[in-house]
Amino acid sequence: MEKRKKEPRLETRTGCKARMDVKFVPESGRWHIFYFSDQHNHDLLDTQFSAMLPAHRKMSEADIMQMMNMLKSGISTSQIFGLLASQAGGYEFVGYGPRDMYNEIARQRRQIPGDAARACHDSRGLLRNLFWSDGISQLDYRLFGDVIAFDATYKKNKYSCPLVIFSGVNHHNQTIVFAAALIADETTDTYVWLLRQLMFAMRGKTHVFPEVRHRLCAWHLIRNATSNVGNPSLHLKFKRKWDQLIEEFGIEDKPWVINMYEEKHMWATAYLRGKFFAGFRTTSRCEGLHSVVGRYVGSRYDLTSFVEHFQRCVAHMRFNEFNADYESTRGVPVMQTCIELLERYAAELYTHEIFLFFRPFLSRAGSMRVLNIDNNDDCIKYIVCKHGRPDFTWTVDFRQEEMIFMCTCLRMESFGIPCEHIVKVLVDRDIREIPRSLVLDRWTKKVKSALNDPSGFTRDAVVISRQSALVEFSKQLAAVAAKVPERYEETRDLIMGLYSSYKAADEGDNQPHSGVARSSNPYVHPTTGGSGQPSKKKKRQRCSVCQIEGHKKTTCPWQKDIDNNVIENEAIGSDDGDMCTEATAELDSDS
Secondary structure, X not given: OXXXXXXXXXXXXXXXXXXEEEEEEOOOOEEEEEEEEOOOOOOOOOHHHHHHOOOOOOOOHHHHHHHHHHHHOOOOHHHHHHHHHHHHOOHHHOOOOHHHHXXXXXXXXXXXXXXXXXXXXXXXXXXXXXXXXXXXXXXXXXHHOOEEEEEEEOOOOOOOOOEEEEEEEOOOOOEEEEEEEEOOOOOHHHHHHHHHHHHHHOOOOOOOOOOOOOOOOHHHHHHHHHHHOOXXXXXXXXXXXXXXXXXXXXXXXXXXXXXXXXXXXXXXXXXXXXXXXXXXXXXXXXXXXXXXXXXXXXXXXXXXXXXXXXXXXXXXXXXHHHHHHHHHHOOOOOOOOOOHHHHHHHHHHEOHHHXXXXXXXXXXXXXXXXXXXXXXXXXXXXXXXXXXXXXXXEEEEEEOOOOEEEEOOOHHHHHOOOOHHHHHHHXXXXXXXXXXXXXXXXXXXXXXXXXXXXXXXXOOHHHHHHHHHHHHHHHHHHHHHOOOHHHHHHHHHHHHHHHHHHHHHHOOOOOOOOOOOOOOOOOOOOEOOOOOOEOOOOOOOEOOOOOOEOOOHHHOHHHHHHHHHHHHHHHHOOOOOOOOOOOOOOOOOOO
């Protein structure tokens, strides 16, 4: 190739005649060497490089399993190779290279169906849309599905399919994932299909959302309004008026939920199944979620890898929730307001994060005063204002019979916790506990206690305890065995032997393998015929020649026959290394 730029591979074939031929003798059930020649026409490779020969570069089953598990955890192949080298005592002792690891990864993936075939496809066999939601997400939807937001992000997978994530807020005000989907396009039909799949997965009976409240995004409203104002000096004036409106209604988070649908493009959307919408700000929530997901997935991932790594992200978010649950049950916050009874009750009722959000309302209630009380037949109206601001008022309606409070600031309706105006009325009426009508279950510590019912969703605590104990024992064993390469290999083979034995027993494969295919590792016990448990017989010495227990190499009865065959074959064979013409049994390829 005249225009070839890449350097050709080195010539490694020299026509060497050195070889060893073996045959299987059915009568004895043994392998016999019937020809051997060590006449090389080249320099022999140094023994320190023998492990780098292609025929010797083999990954053990334990290394393959360890590598695949690390890949699922998001560790790169180069980092895995470095870890394996550290376990082996150096890179030169690994026995293979990164290229062999990449080849093994490809081989493992070829053993399963194709990427799109593993997902789903239409009647023509083409992948269209992919939707998934696990059991924990569906349980979360039962508790926190009163607010749903979804948005599409791009360039998160190999095929550049838009990723749509259905998210919500848990009892710690953390973002949680209800479901996710990879879609082929963003047409109206696709989003209709997507919402139907969501309702089906969450066991909904309707295919539309008749009670949805559609709201425009405050950020988009400000952007569109200021961009259409011709005079730049009016921008600040409009913003001041807007902020004044926000303050008048007691809305400090600058809400919230939206349904921006312009022609064929669906922007971030939130569906509200009731009046409550948790102060949800989809712009920041969705962008924050996309940022977190971006740390786990990338444009190089195929569909299968993408879903696996996306679930890793969801698992990490659930771990954050687990930590928040722990913080909410550990101790009691220090009381800091003058309304100590209500503050202590709120600390016992709400999760830690929600309590910290509610406590400033208790503090601000001290700066409120009641201007007027209007008693009607079924409702008492309290006119509340800030201290020194009698022209800035809110009206709190109190229905004493039902113990229902409603404030014109709509804080309770927007976020689900009482505002400072309602707290002022509670103090005025000497109510020492937050009424049940003002408590939203989704913010309480015990909201997930309903999941610990006999419905089949709880995990077996005994199995979890055993698993934790075994993990701890394994850590102690690994700390000692990893210091010495021989201990590491012995421990690894022992664990893999037990794993293979137990796995075969669970799958019903309790038959021991033949002597030819059986592992030469003396610590790998074959399963018994009945129970599938490892053999409890004491380990016996195994011969390195015939692999039979009870004797060693120097006393092996087959050693003399093998030596005689080698001598006879060398005498019969010609100098050029031709195969001997003695009739031999054919090589059993299966064995």
